[in-house]
Amino acid sequence: MGVKDKVKLLMPKWLWNGMKNCEDKYYEGKMRKKCRCVEKFRPLECEFGVNLIGDIRAETGLGQSMRMVADMLECAGIPFVVRQMDAPDCIEHQVRKWDGKCAAEGKYGINIIHINNSIWKKNYSRIPLQELSGRYNIAFWLWELEEFPDEWVSCIDTVDEIWTPSEFISRGIRRKTNKPVVTMPYGLVLDKSNRLGRKYFHLPEDKFLFLAMYDFLSISERKNPYGIIKAYMQAFQKTDTGIGLVIKANHLGNRTELDRLRETLDGYPDVYFITDNLSRKEVESLIADTDVLVSLHRAEGFGLPLAEAMYLGTAVIATNWSSTTEFMDAGSACLVDYKLVTLEKDIGPYRKGNRWADADVAQAAGYMRALFEDRGMYRDKVANGEKYIRECLDLEKMSERMKGRIGEICGKGRER
Numbered sequence: 001m002g003v004k005d006k007v008k009l010l011m012p013k014w015l016w017n018g019m020k021n022c023e024d025k026y027y028e029g030k031m032r033k034k035c036r037c038v039e040k041f042r043p044l045e046c047e048f049g050v051n052l053i054g055d056i057r058a059e060t061g062l063g064q065s066m067r068m069v070a071d072m073l074e075c076a077g078i079p080f081v082v083r084q085m086d087a088p089d090c091i092e093h094q095v096r097k098w099d100g101k102c103a104a105e106g107k108y109g110i111n112i113i114h115i116n117n118s119i120w121k122k123n124y125s126r127i128p129l130q131e132l133s134g135r136y137n138i139a140f141w142l143w144e145l146e147e148f149p150d151e152w153v154s155c156i157d158t159v160d161e162i163w164t165p166s167e168f169i170s171r172g173i174r175r176k177t178n179k180p181v182v183t184m185p186y187g188l189v190l191d192k193s194n195r196l197g198r199k200y201f202h203l204p205e206d207k208f209l210f211l212a213m214y215d216f217l218s219i220s221e222r223k224n225p226y227g228i229i230k231a232y233m234q235a236f237q238k239t240d241t242g243i244g245l246v247i248k249a250n251h252l253g254n255r256t257e258l259d260r261l262r263e264t265l266d267g268y269p270d271v272y273f274i275t276d277n278l279s280r281k282e283v284e285s286l287i288a289d290t291d292v293l294v295s296l297h298r299a300e301g302f303g304l305p306l307a308e309a310m311y312l313g314t315a316v317i318a319t320n321w322s323s324t325t326e327f328m329d330a331g332s333a334c335l336v337d338y339k340l341v342t343l344e345k346d347i348g349p350y351r352k353g354n355r356w357a358d359a360d361v362a363q364a365a366g367y368m369r370a371l372f373e374d375r376g377m378y379r380d381k382v383a384n385g386e387k388y389i390r391e392c393l394d395l396e397k398m399s400e401r402m403k404g405r406i407g408e409i410c411g412k413g414r415e416r
Contacts, residue, residue, distance in 0.1 A: 027121040028154060034125060034132070035158045042134040043410055046109025049079035050406070051135070053106070053127065054114030056082050057093035059277055061215065061304060062142070065165070066114040068186045068304075069140060070098050075187065075399035078406060081107060083131070085115070085123060092277060106131045110406060113159070114140045117152045118349055124158055136160050136409055140184075141169070142301035144222060144322065145354050148172040161409075165302045166323035182405055185326070186302070187398030188389065190311050196285040203289065207244040207270055208372050211290040211314075213305050215250040219348040220257065225249075227296035227359055229264050234365035235372075236268075243372055244270035246290055250277055288312040291378075292371055296336060296364055298356035300324050306333075307393060310385035315378055317367045321357040332388035334367040334381065336360055 050073055056066045073080045081103035086093055111132065115123045120139070139159040143149075146168075153176050156162065161180040164170045170183045198205055210232060214223035225247065232245050245268070247261060258275065265271050278286065283305075287293060293309040294317045300306075303324035309316050310332065318324050320335035328335070338357035346352050371378045 024121065024151070027125060030125040031121045031158060032154070034129060037129055037133070038137075038158075039133040041109070041136040041160065043109055043136070045134060047079075047107060048410060049081075049108030050110045050112055051083055051103075051106030051108050051131065052080055052101075052112050052114065053083040053085060053131075054140075055085055055087040055093065056098050056102075056114075057084060057095050058087050059092045059094055060087070062087070062114075062116055063095060064280070064304060065140075065142065065186070065302070067095065067097060068188075069112065069114060070101070071189070071395065072187050072399045072402050075395055076403035076406075078403060079108065083127075085126060088119065088122075095280065106135070109134075110136045110138065110409065112138045112140055112163070117141050117143065117149075117155055120152070120155045120158075124155070138163055140164070141173070143169050143172065144299040144301045145350060145356060146172055147354055148176050149349070149351065150176075153177070166326050168323040168326065169301060184402055184405070185393060185398055186304070186307075187395030188307055188311055188393040189395040190284055190308060192288065192312055194281060194284060195288050196282065198289050201246075201272075201274060201286060201289065203246065203272055204244060204270065206242075208242055208292075209244045209246050209290040210292045210294050210368060211246045211248065211287065212294055213248040213250075213287075219350065221347050222298050222350065222356070224296045224298055224359065225261065226264065227361055227364070228294045229261065231294070231296065231361045231364035231368060233265075233268070234362060235368035238267050238269070244272060246272045246274065246286075248274045248278075248286060284308060284312065287314055290314060292317060292368070294364070294368070295319065295324070296359040296361070297322070297324070298358065303327075307389055310389040311393075313382050313386055315371055315381040316385060317364055317371075319357050319359040327389060327392045328385070329388065332381065332385040334364075334371070336364045336367070 052070055054066045055063055082098050082101045083106055084102050137159045138161045140163045156177045156179060162173055163182050163184040165185050167183045170181045174181045212225055212228040214220060214225050236243055287309050292315045293306060295306055297319050299322045301323055306316050306318055306324055307327055317334040317336060319338050321338050337360045340355045341358045343350055343352050343354050
């Protein structure tokens, strides 16, 4: 748990919210002031290429998102450098894959700023003015709900264009701006042979294993781990054999929530908790070394672990709503029905009055049981999932899409 989270627990809610509002207004003022000083794109004075700005070393989903953007730039043959900006709080910054591309300042004409909207106002202020002026500034944003929050709309004024990895996100932002909002899905390539094996994770070789993954830095209500546990408990009795549940929880701040998960599953054998922060190789191997990845998410900005699971030959069960529906269908995954429910209170950044999905736990339980008992169905989902995801998120195809858009930007700029 970071220092900010500890302080929040000690403060009355009204005082904490008041301080946050003051902080937000302060950084919004700084952001607007800097934005007014940023000069328009001057393509004839800029070298062709991209400055990729953000926390590429972070051991988080956002860090992996930025690394995948770098993969696409490299695959497309677009010159680029990385401007590393550490994200706040307790995030670890140990992924060094792109250190060779890191530079002290940007040198190209296009900026792709991979800083999420929730911390944009503060972090935009940290980018030197000379690295924004005369450049074409693109924000790469993720968001999980249908409605893009009004409190972030002012951030749109700081960029020329917005990219997102899914049409679900893009639609919500387009409702708030006339600026270009471009859907730029990730290109996926993984090494299926890069497996460490179940023994490495202290998992049994003779069990059919379901995997649930979530991050304490995300909002657990959105990831809905208890929905997965309920489905598992409906699908199987404590006396059933041959199956197991693996729960991978990242960035464990304290043991309270983990203890609640254990208590809920009390009496169920073959339940395995993994709480260490894993390397990218370990994460991919864990996904590949289990049989089914289950996500009864209420909303997803993309759902990268599900895409990775399909690519690696692991069957998936997932809520049939939000961004994940753009890279899976009924033939390639077990899609769980849902009803949209309205939030009755604020939950983290998700405001009262917004909607998200409440997955059908009974149907998810049925899928769990069916995949375990019907190996023909299981093999079909795995084969179809691999084929579908490799066509849908092919790295070369997605990289060419990115290259095409960057070419359009440079071409239009030179025509002005």
